[in-house]
Amino acid sequence: MSAKRRPPGEVLLKVENISLSFGGVRALSDISFEIRRHEVFSIIGPNGAGKSSMLNCINGFYHPQGGSITYKGRTRRQMRPHEVASQGIARTFQNIALFRGMSTLDNIMTGRSLKMRAGLLAQAIRFGPALKEELEHREFCERIIDFLEIESIRKVPVGRLPYGLQKRVELGRALAAEPELLLLDEPMAGMNLEEKRDMCRFILDVNDEFGTTICMIEHDMGVVMDISDRVVVLDYGRKIGEGQPEEVRSNQAVIDAYLGVQH
Amino acid sequence: MFYREAGQYKTSYVADQAVFPIRQDRYGIAIILLVAFVAIPFLGSTFLLQAVMIPFLIYSLAAIGLNLLTGYTGLLSLGTGAFMGVGAYACYKLTSVFPEVNILVWIIASGFVAAAIGILFGLPSLRIKGFYLAIATLAAQFFLQWCFVRIPWLVNYNVSNAIEVPQRQLGEIILTGPNSTPLTRYMVVLVIVVVMTWLASNIVHGRIGRMWMAVRDQDIAAELMGIRLLPTKLLAFAVSSFYCGVAGAMLVFLWYGGAEADTFNINQSFFVLFMIIIGGLGSLLGAYFGAALIFGLPILLRYVPAELGLPLHSATVEHLSFLVVGVLIIFFLIVEPHGLARLWQIAKQKLRVWPFPY
Ligand SMILES: Nc1ncnc2c1ncn2[C@@H]1O[C@H](COP(=O)(O)OP(=O)(O)OP(=O)(O)O)[C@@H](O)[C@H]1O
Numbered sequence: 001m002s003a004k005r006r007p008p009g010e011v012l013l014k015v016e017n018i019s020l021s022f023g024g025v026r027a028l029s030d031i032s033f034e035i036r037r038h039e040v041f042s043i044i045g046p047n048g049a050g051k052s053s054m055l056n057c058i059n060g061f062y063h064p065q066g067g068s069i070t071y072k073g074r075t076r077r078q079m080r081p082h083e084v085a086s087q088g089i090a091r092t093f094q095n096i097a098l099f100r101g102m103s104t105l106d107n108i109m110t111g112r113s114l115k116m117r118a119g120l121l122a123q124a125i126r127f128g129p130a131l132k133e134e135l136e137h138r139e140f141c142e143r144i145i146d147f148l149e150i151e152s153i154r155k156v157p158v159g160r161l162p163y164g165l166q167k168r169v170e171l172g173r174a175l176a177a178e179p180e181l182l183l184l185d186e187p188m189a190g191m192n193l194e195e196k197r198d199m200c201r202f203i204l205d206v207n208d209e210f211g212t213t214i215c216m217i218e219h220d221m222g223v224v225m226d227i228s229d230r231v232v233v234l235d236y237g238r239k240i241g242e243g244q245p246e247e248v249r250s251n252q253a254v255i256d257a258y259l260g261v262q263h
Numbered sequence: 264m265f266y267r268e269a270g271q272y273k274t275s276y277v278a279d280q281a282v283f284p285i286r287q288d289r290y291g292i293a294i295i296l297l298v299a300f301v302a303i304p305f306l307g308s309t310f311l312l313q314a315v316m317i318p319f320l321i322y323s324l325a326a327i328g329l330n331l332l333t334g335y336t337g338l339l340s341l342g343t344g345a346f347m348g349v350g351a352y353a354c355y356k357l358t359s360v361f362p363e364v365n366i367l368v369w370i371i372a373s374g375f376v377a378a379a380i381g382i383l384f385g386l387p388s389l390r391i392k393g394f395y396l397a398i399a400t401l402a403a404q405f406f407l408q409w410c411f412v413r414i415p416w417l418v419n420y421n422v423s424n425a426i427e428v429p430q431r432q433l434g435e436i437i438l439t440g441p442n443s444t445p446l447t448r449y450m451v452v453l454v455i456v457v458v459m460t461w462l463a464s465n466i467v468h469g470r471i472g473r474m475w476m477a478v479r480d481q482d483i484a485a486e487l488m489g490i491r492l493l494p495t496k497l498l499a500f501a502v503s504s505f506y507c508g509v510a511g512a513m514l515v516f517l518w519y520g521g522a523e524a525d526t527f528n529i530n531q532s533f534f535v536l537f538m539i540i541i542g543g544l545g546s547l548l549g550a551y552f553g554a555a556l557i558f559g560l561p562i563l564l565r566y567v568p569a570e571l572g573l574p575l576h577s578a579t580v581e582h583l584s585f586l587v588v589g590v591l592i593i594f595f596l597i598v599e600p601h602g603l604a605r606l607w608q609i610a611k612q613k614l615r616v617w618p619f620p621y
């Protein structure tokens with residue numbers, strides 16, 4: 001399935017010795033890894049291992065107590081959400097965080113907010129540049145809608161959509177920002193086989209066509225082994241393995257901690 | 264079958280992005296504008312203009328203002344009355360100091376003063392939301408009302424401690440003051456309200472409106488997408504207060520003809536809040552529905568039974584309206600938070616497929 005796509009490029013994101021705790025709970029201890037451009041990188045691990053916390057550190061929602069994160073050559077102790085977003089990192093959430101009162105189209109359009117420039121006054125009279133801008137971005141969002149095959153629900157409020165479609169819209173909203181690094185927190189959780197297959201196809205297509213770097217958390221081992229270039233394994237906030245899918249699969253610590261309990 | 268978009272294919276995103284993409288809606292709006300601009304001025308009685316249409320339009324504008332903040336951005340405010348008051352007092356001061364500048368300029372300018380005050384009292388919204396923010400805006404309400412009472416400079420040291428609206432003209436036409444006709448004032452109010460509704464509609468259908476709703480629906484996701492929460496919320500406070508400020512200035516200059524501090528008390532805030540709850544949170548049309556119902560109900564109760572030969576006592580009318588409004592608020596809060604505007608949508612949906620059930 002993973003026919004070799006673009007070769008991995010230089011290091012895009014480097015996480016060094018990240019530690020994070022909540023009161024007494026150590027969510028992450030001394031985690032380091034690198035994500036290269038154009039690769040599909042997966043973070044796996046049992047429940048509560050600290051995977052989501054890791055993504056939250058990367059996009060600046062959590063502030064790690066120790067370590068540093070280097071993105072596009074700039075090292076920071078803490079990331080700041082606005083800066084991260086404008087530097088090309090977008091994400092989806094484990095518990096879908098769509099704007100429930102808005103339509104599919106509006107959700108995706110909101111993903112482009114940072115790319116739009118027209119000020120309040122220009123928008124209020126919806127004239128000239130503001131209208132032109134709105135239409136250009138609408139066209140871009142329509143391409144995403146076509147790509148994700150959600151044309152028929154573009155005007156439907158997302159709160160009324162079934163779970164699988166909501167996940168898809170959330171991917172669309174993240175794609176609208178034209179990210180260089182796309183963080184996906186369990187994009188296939190709770191989906192049936194067919195929906196998973198579609199989602200895999202979308203992720204690989206995004207990676208393929210736009211060269212978007214993917215960092216994904218996923219529990220379905222089949223999917224992870226199939227589409228990832230590299231995998232890092234967390235357990236109780238520690239890194240217990242890293243490497244290509246085959247290496248990880250044969251790593252004894254990983255089998256004990258994670259794969260073992262499943263089979 | 265009567266109301267449907269079949270056969271109306273959108274060939275461009277311009278057409279589809281239009282505010283009223285369906286033809287019947289455009290006809291509806293055209294008819295309403297025709298009635299408002301032609302039929303009512305020619306056929307309406309002084310009573311209809313002065314006691315019904317002018318206040319209905321002014322309150323609709325205030326409700327739109329509050330809806331931008333509460334319905335679209337999800338920030339509950341109990342300070343609407345005070346922000347309207349800021350507009351009224353600002354307009355009075357400005358036209359007293361610079362009487363030669365046209366009053367219409369000052370009515371709009373007073374919106375900017377209200378916007379500035381709104382931003383100031385919106386600052387706590389970064390840290391607090393929901394109930395606690397409502398309390399903070401309540402503090403704004405009481406503080407500003409205290410200013411209206413205690414700072415005689417605001418009313419030019421009038422002995423009455425009240426705003427006394429002076430006569431202002433546009434060329435030969437008397438716009439404000441005791442000698443202005445309801446017809447003139449109605450036309451001024453109508454133009455301002457229609458234009459401002461159009462502007463609000465453009466804003467909520469563009470990037471800023473989407474950012475407001477994003478903050479309302481999922482502030483964390485919005486923030487992680489790079490939407491800065493504080494500026495977005497403050498902009499909502501500013502635009503909302505601008506609308507309330509203009510509504511307040513019009514309330515005094517084009518309807519009451521005078522006002523004291525108590526005009527802008529907490530009841531005024533609740534009055535407007537009830538309008539958007541009943542009309543529909545997050546809907547501009549809902550603001551009109553809400554204003555029509557809350558403002559129209561007492562008038563209906565007073566005059567319809569009288570026409571039918573069983574006049575109600577004015578106290579009874581008041582009690583009855585309170586009762587009905589209370590029941591409606593409970594109904595809408597529990598059953599349909601999107602208010603009358605949503606019921607209207609459902610009705611349209613039914614019309615579209617009529618006579619089939621689906
Ligand atoms: N905001 C928070 N406050 C307190 N504790 C937290 C917080 N976020 C995460 N934790 C704790 O950190 C640990 C790691 O949580 P995290 O959500 O990162 O796990 P996960 O690997 O994503 O698990 P899952 O597979 O269940 O999603 C857990 O023990 C969790 O309780």
Ligand SMILES: [Mg+2]
Binds near residue numbers: 051052
């Ligand atoms: Mg998680």
